[in-house]
Amino acid sequence: MSTPLRLGIAGLGTVGIGVVKIVQMHSEMLGRRTGRDISISAVSASSRTKDRGVDISGYAWEDNPVALGSREDVDVVVELIGGENGVAKALVETALAHGKHVVTANKALLAHHGNALAQLAEDNGRSLRYEAAVAGGIPVIKSLVEGLAANQITRVMGVMNGTCNYILTRMENAGLPYDEVFEEARKLGFLEADPNLDVGGIDAGHKLSLLSAIAFGTKVDFESVVLQGINAVSIDDIKLARDMGYSIKLLGVAQMTGRGLEQRMSPCLVPETHPLGQLQGGTNMVVIEGDSVGQIVLRGAGAGEGPTASAVMADVMDIARGLQLPTFGQPAETLVDAPPAVVSTGAPWYLRMVLLDKPGALAKIATILGDCGVSIDRLRQYHHDEPHAPVLIVTHKASSDDITHALEMFEDCGVVVGDPMALRIETV
Numbered sequence: 001m002s003t004p005l006r007l008g009i010a011g012l013g014t015v016g017i018g019v020v021k022i023v024q025m026h027s028e029m030l031g032r033r034t035g036r037d038i039s040i041s042a043v044s045a046s047s048r049t050k051d052r053g054v055d056i057s058g059y060a061w062e063d064n065p066v067a068l069g070s071r072e073d074v075d076v077v078v079e080l081i082g083g084e085n086g087v088a089k090a091l092v093e094t095a096l097a098h099g100k101h102v103v104t105a106n107k108a109l110l111a112h113h114g115n116a117l118a119q120l121a122e123d124n125g126r127s128l129r130y131e132a133a134v135a136g137g138i139p140v141i142k143s144l145v146e147g148l149a150a151n152q153i154t155r156v157m158g159v160m161n162g163t164c165n166y167i168l169t170r171m172e173n174a175g176l177p178y179d180e181v182f183e184e185a186r187k188l189g190f191l192e193a194d195p196n197l198d199v200g201g202i203d204a205g206h207k208l209s210l211l212s213a214i215a216f217g218t219k220v221d222f223e224s225v226v227l228q229g230i231n232a233v234s235i236d237d238i239k240l241a242r243d244m245g246y247s248i249k250l251l252g253v254a255q256m257t258g259r260g261l262e263q264r265m266s267p268c269l270v271p272e273t274h275p276l277g278q279l280q281g282g283t284n285m286v287v288i289e290g291d292s293v294g295q296i297v298l299r300g301a302g303a304g305e306g307p308t309a310s311a312v313m314a315d316v317m318d319i320a321r322g323l324q325l326p327t328f329g330q331p332a333e334t335l336v337d338a339p340p341a342v343v344s345t346g347a348p349w350y351l352r353m354v355l356l357d358k359p360g361a362l363a364k365i366a367t368i369l370g371d372c373g374v375s376i377d378r379l380r381q382y383h384h385d386e387p388h389a390p391v392l393i394v395t396h397k398a399s400s401d402d403i404t405h406a407l408e409m410f411e412d413c414g415v416v417v418g419d420p421m422a423l424r425i426e427t428v
């Protein structure tokens with residue numbers, strides 16, 4: 001067997017410890033499969049004294065994780081600290097500049113700095129790998145970069161934030177309101193330190209922007225992902241959607257259109273009979289459509305110690321095997337700037353609102369929709385005792401611009417109480 005591949009691991013939290021466990025537990029198997037021993041030279045975390053449940057006494061310790069990037073005895077830096085800037089960025093830059101390969105699970109870092117880091121990796125002839133950054137244990141990067149490389153990708157979509165899917169499915173199954181389930185998710189430790197990264201759709205938007213770059217050969221453009229979180233989804237929306245045969249999912253969609261690159265991450269209605277509609281709990285699903293292959297559905301754990309460490313180690317093993325691929329599936333300098341789509345693809349919309357129960361209220365709403373070019377497919381006013389009437393409208397295909405325009409006009413029309421809810425009904 002040739003010389004060992006030596007790792008420097010920065011971050012010994014959920015994922016970092018998962019990686020240490022795999023290296024310790026499967027040492028012989030990893031060597032057999034890659035033809036090279038994989039060993040850990042050095043580690044770093046905030047606290048040196050914390051009991052992490054595994055023996056790390058055989059590894060050198062660095063107080064400053066950035067120092068791992070220039071150690072002689074490290075071939076691959078495994079960055080598992082997180083954060084779009086700070087030490088994670090400094091470490092990855094230092095490591096690549098010193099000729100180390102880098103494996104990371106850090107979607108925030110890559111969504112914001114992926115283009116420059118991919119170029120830096122190539123300039124130094126090294127790999128920058130990030131399978132774990134998108135959909136945890138699901139090998140979606142490998143699928144796009146390798147297995148589906150011969151396809152023109154037409155659309156990538158998916159549920160890529162397990163916490164949001166947990167919240168939405170728990171609301172649906174237990175009939176509980178958003179706030180109660182959000183608190184439950186917090187107590188279970190599912191939420192990021194900044195919960196808005198999850199429920200605001202930001203974390204999932206980071207992931208979508210990375211998939212877009214590979215799928216369409218474009219520069220990573222997280223800033224252009226249209227984001228809408230799940231915090232305004234009510235139990236009423238979930239029940240009404242279910243009555244019509246839909247589930248509500250925080251769904252990411254990326255597609256290249258004649259109007260530019262469309263990237264959006266928002267709560268949508270999807271048919272409950274589709275695999276996306278049936279996805280339960282913290283599970284993730286990514287759907288990829290290619291011109292030759294058709295539709296591929298990948299499903300699995302999007303987070304957690306084992307699944308995420310599994311993806312990190314797959315990258316490490318590719319490096320051990322000598323497999324070197326461009327970060328986003330083609331040389332960084334060939335990635336193009338894609339103009340963001342100004343208007344997204346049309347779709348039917350679900351509109352829920354509360355109207356003052358007085359003559360002409362429904363007529364006003366119908367007129368506004370007509371004036372905005374939005375045609376009504378279905379309309380239902382629910383039984384009520386109070387002076388406020390809950391109304392559900394399903395539209396024919398309409399652009400998000402036309403829906404936004406109608407929502408603005410509802411604000412001043414004098415019959416809509418509170419904020420209406422508008423959700424796309426996605427064609428999957």
Ligand SMILES: NC(=O)C1=CN([C@@H]2O[C@H](COP(=O)(O)OP(=O)(O)OC[C@H]3O[C@@H](n4cnc5c(N)ncnc54)[C@H](OP(=O)(O)O)[C@@H]3O)[C@@H](O)[C@H]2O)C=CC1
Nearest residue numbers: 011012013014015045046047080081082105106303304308
């Ligand atoms: N958890 C998951 O399921 C998934 C995580 N990821 C990504 O993986 C990465 C790691 O996540 P996760 O393991 O959950 O995070 P944790 O919060 O569990 O662990 C972070 C680790 O980084 C260490 N750390 C933090 N700041 C510093 C610093 N300044 N210097 C040195 N070490 C530092 C912490 O040290 P200490 O332990 O001493 O506090 C800890 O060991 C993130 O980018 C995350 O987005 C991706 C997919 C799934």
Ligand SMILES: N[C@@H](CCO)C(=O)O
Nearest residue numbers: 160161162163302303
């Ligand atoms: N907060 C993320 C972790 C995995 O990236 C999620 O809930 O999916």
